[in-house]
Amino acid sequence: MPPTPLPRSTPEAQGVPSRAIRDFLSAVAAGGQELHSIMLLRHGHVIAEGWWTPFAPTLRHELFSVSKSFTATAVGIAINEGLLGLDDRVVALLPDDAPAEVSDNLLAMRVRHLLAMNTGHAEDTLGALHSPERNWARAILRRPVENPPGGAFVYNTGATYLLSAILQRLTGQRLLDYLTPRLLQPLDIEDASWEVCPRGIDVGGWGLAITTEDLAKFGQLYLQRGQWNGSQLVPTVWADAVHERQVSNGDPREDDDWTQGYGYQFWLCRHGAYRADGAFGQLAIVMPEQDAVLALTSALSDTAAVVTAAWDHLLAGLSTRGPLPENPAEHSELGAALAGLAIAHPAGSSVSPMAASVSGRDYDLARNVAHLEGVRVVFAADRVELTLRDETGEHRIDCGLGAWITGTAAVPEAGSFRRTRRAAVAASGAWADESTFVARLQVYETPIALLVELVFSADEVTVRLSQNVSFGPTELARSVGVARDSRHAAATEARRAE
Numbered sequence: 001m002p003p004t005p006l007p008r009s010t011p012e013a014q015g016v017p018s019r020a021i022r023d024f025l026s027a028v029a030a031g032g033q034e035l036h037s038i039m040l041l042r043h044g045h046v047i048a049e050g051w052w053t054p055f056a057p058t059l060r061h062e063l064f065s066v067s068k069s070f071t072a073t074a075v076g077i078a079i080n081e082g083l084l085g086l087d088d089r090v091v092a093l094l095p096d097d098a099p100a101e102v103s104d105n106l107l108a109m110r111v112r113h114l115l116a117m118n119t120g121h122a123e124d125t126l127g128a129l130h131s132p133e134r135n136w137a138r139a140i141l142r143r144p145v146e147n148p149p150g151g152a153f154v155y156n157t158g159a160t161y162l163l164s165a166i167l168q169r170l171t172g173q174r175l176l177d178y179l180t181p182r183l184l185q186p187l188d189i190e191d192a193s194w195e196v197c198p199r200g201i202d203v204g205g206w207g208l209a210i211t212t213e214d215l216a217k218f219g220q221l222y223l224q225r226g227q228w229n230g231s232q233l234v235p236t237v238w239a240d241a242v243h244e245r246q247v248s249n250g251d252p253r254e255d256d257d258w259t260q261g262y263g264y265q266f267w268l269c270r271h272g273a274y275r276a277d278g279a280f281g282q283l284a285i286v287m288p289e290q291d292a293v294l295a296l297t298s299a300l301s302d303t304a305a306v307v308t309a310a311w312d313h314l315l316a317g318l319s320t321r322g323p324l325p326e327n328p329a330e331h332s333e334l335g336a337a338l339a340g341l342a343i344a345h346p347a348g349s350s351v352s353p354m355a356a357s358v359s360g361r362d363y364d365l366a367r368n369v370a371h372l373e374g375v376r377v378v379f380a381a382d383r384v385e386l387t388l389r390d391e392t393g394e395h396r397i398d399c400g401l402g403a404w405i406t407g408t409a410a411v412p413e414a415g416s417f418r419r420t421r422r423a424a425v426a427a428s429g430a431w432a433d434e435s436t437f438v439a440r441l442q443v444y445e446t447p448i449a450l451l452v453e454l455v456f457s458a459d460e461v462t463v464r465l466s467q468n469v470s471f472g473p474t475e476l477a478r479s480v481g482v483a484r485d486s487r488h489a490a491a492t493e494a495r496r497a498e
Helices: 018-030 068-081 111-116 124-129 136-142 159-169 175-184 212-223 236-241 302-315 326-340 484-497
Strands: 034-044 045-051 206-212 275-277 284-289 292-298 361-365 375-377 384-391 392-399 405-413 418-434 436-443 449-457 460-467 477-482
Touching: 018 034, 018 045, 018 302, 018 326, 018 484, 045 212, 045 326, 068 111, 068 159, 068 175, 068 206, 068 236, 068 275, 068 284, 111 159, 111 361, 124 159, 136 159, 136 484, 159 175, 212 275, 212 284, 212 292, 212 449, 236 384, 284 302, 361 460, 361 484, 384 405, 384 436, 392 405, 392 436, 405 436, 477 484
Parallel strands: 392 418
Antiparallel strands: 034 045, 034 292, 275 284, 284 292, 361 375, 361 477, 375 384, 384 392, 405 418, 418 436, 436 449, 449 460, 460 477
């Protein structure tokens, strides 16, 4: 049986002018920000929804730190079941992972400090997870706790991992499995996935992938203070506590949605709102005063600009409680705008006079930081076969010309082809000029797109790899390659000369 969808309605029937939503979309587009999906709820009804092709309603999207809010939800349910308490000591809950000598500050660390990101650490403990230690909890607990817990806010993804590790130890289940009958199944959230650590513990602070509508349901659940279809899935006291200011993260008088305070793995916003927030603009913004939820998946370089655009264009439209007169013309224009959403294809032409001379040639690349060893491009009438070669072999991606071709391909992790994973990819390409071919490889269940630029000249190609968004530099690598057949010809001529 397919999941039960949220009820749908026109914006006007729920008191929102269609024009306000269209203005928001226009503002985001004008700002050059990349959204992947949008779903706006008012009074429990979906009043606008759209996906930027090749993203689609049934596809999951990686949510990064929105995962933290789901972890906090599991903690609240477990507290209600009597499995642990806010003031339980962390080292007592993870006794096998605690260091031999426990500092006073580590001893004082409680569950509430993990939730509120005021553990006493001077910096995020995420770096501990990059050590050779397979036991991430042990690696985190070995880190110095420089200050007494309960003080300053320091964003700490490692703290959320510890919450997941604690829950798995107490329940004997992965976090995802614990949440499935208690939260996911009642919300009709299917096929959720969560990344695990080397020991099989859900990473907690990131790694959850669900659909846009699933994300919207999660926001609506909190708007309804944990109640869903007559059942209290999340205790009311917990649904309220997660968005109370548990710790200060700046001056709330500032016109800034990152200084309004932090709850239990939720961020407080201006205008009485709060949000689950993941890197690059994965958002579920809950607006109790407006009885609304805005769910977004994105690849944003400036999340603050999009949140501000929501306040500038949606907030006034969400101020009316009762229905508005229907406006078929405006609703039709909004529908057309939502139906026409798409990630832009690379700009340029589908043909070039240079295509015939470079098609099918193998180019060996000079050493580069992405560990990419070679490239080959075969040009056909309606597609381009792009083959990238690394130490593990060849990876072929078919690119449409002015269209997306979907498939699976090996994509680099952390910007290096030394570590790759198979992922769903939609690819499109174009000749930016007579000698430059550009391809966009959209990993369409994530925010990430790999951008490949090939500049051909005689027997050489210059390859430039970049990403649309990244935790580090977006420029990944640049390398010059030489055609193998030209090297063979040069070697033959040298032998003849001898």
